[in-house]
Amino acid sequence: MDEDFRQGLEYRLEQLENRVALLERNLNLVAAGQRRASFRGLWRRPPMWTFEQHLPRLLNLNAFKSPPAIPANAPRIAMVTPSYNHADYIGATxxxxxxxAYPNLYYHVQDGASIDGTVDLLKSRGNSISWRSEPDNGQSNAINLGFAGVECEIMAYLNSDDMLLPGTLAHVVDYFMSHPDVDIVYGNRIFINRDGLEVGRAVLPRHDDKTLQYADYIPQETMFWRKRVWDKIGPIDESFHFAMDWDFILRAQAAGFKFVRLPRFLSCFRIHDAQKTTATYAIGVKEMGILRRRVLGFDPTQMQIRRAIAPYLLRQLAYHYSYRLGLLRY
Structure with a gap:
């Protein structure tokens, strides 16, 4: 068989597989939406994985707790934004x-040679940020390139369509400085649409190591870690293109690092048609299977996964409605 023809056929099969996986996902979303008022519907689509929970509305940034004061000896934070053709959103990021206004921050945008106006936007920022625009081998590679050779104490990456909430860095640093035994923190998230309007919230219960072996419930855009984690387990695994954050988390957990869920909203996760989470869903299914087999030693069925994460989902449901009813405040 001609090599070009074979590669073309493989590419078309991969595209078809992605479309089938997305169709199955959309059918599940529709089915869950039709059962929204029932417990079964909530069980199939827990609030933390239900992005559009209500009609779009303005996000009130003044409704959150005031951040603590940033100390004079604030540790150095390094943040990287991997970017490719997200000119519509990266400015807000x-x-x-x-x-x-964090005084000891290194922030770098690693752009994959965008052609949509992103480079002009980065140039317009002058010296306020560090950035490079050059071809890369995908998101994981871009993150590693952005962190290469950087000296810092705390690390995080924020995708080019997500946003930090005001005061997040102050809250994170305050917790790390008062809890030297904690290695990785994350928090609650807010879902926003392409226009930056709020469409939902995810309020998470306390961290659960066992559940994390079956499902990645940690909102990546809210996660910060000490550099000692990176130094010990290594950088982002570039063989992963969807579940790279879960792989990093599982390696950190296996190495014995301590996770804590902070009881506050830290970031916004943007929902839009072109986001990678949707476009690479079939690849994600494969990669999540690889990680489960590696950690668990077997390939769990969907029923086994649901049973394993059931206690966490029930707690998340309780936190969600406690927050909605005003019993919990963040």
Whole structure:
């Protein structure tokens, strides 16, 4: 068989597989939406994985707790934004980080040679941020390139369509400084649409190591870790293109690092048609299977996964409605 023809056929099969997986996902979403009022519907689509929970509305940034004061000896934070053709959103991402006014911050945008106006936007920022635009081998590679050779104490990456909430860096640093035994923190998230309007919230219960072996419930855009984690387990595994954050988390857990869920909203996760989470869903299914087999030693069925994460989902449901009813405040 001609090599070009074979590669073309493989590419078309991969595209078809992605479309089938997305169709199955959309059918599940529709089915879950039709059962929204029932417990069964909530069980199939827990609030933390239900992005559009209500009609779009303005996000009130003044409704959150005031951040603690940043100490004079604030540790150095390094943040990287991997980017490719997200000119519509990356400006808000950059503003959400620079606007933290954190005095000891290294922030770098690693762009994959975008052709949509992103480079002009980065140039317009002058010296307020560090950035490079060059071809890369995908998101994982871009993150590693952005962190290469950087000296810091705390690390995080924020995708080019997500946003930090005001005061997030101050809250994270305050917790790390008062809890030297904690290695990785994360928090609650807010779902926003392409226009930056709020469409839902995810309020998470306390961290659960066992559940994490079956499902990645940690919102990546809210996660920060000490550099000692990176130094010990290594950088992002570039063989992963969807579940790279779960792989990093599982390696950190296996190495004995301590995780804590902070009881506050830290970041916004943007929902839009072109986001990678949707476009690479079939690849994600494969990669999540690889990680489960590696950690568990077997390939669990969907029923086994549901049973394993059931206690956590029930707790998340309780936290969600306690927050909605005003019993919990963040």
């Amino acid at each position: 950059i503003d959400s980080i620079v606007g933290q």
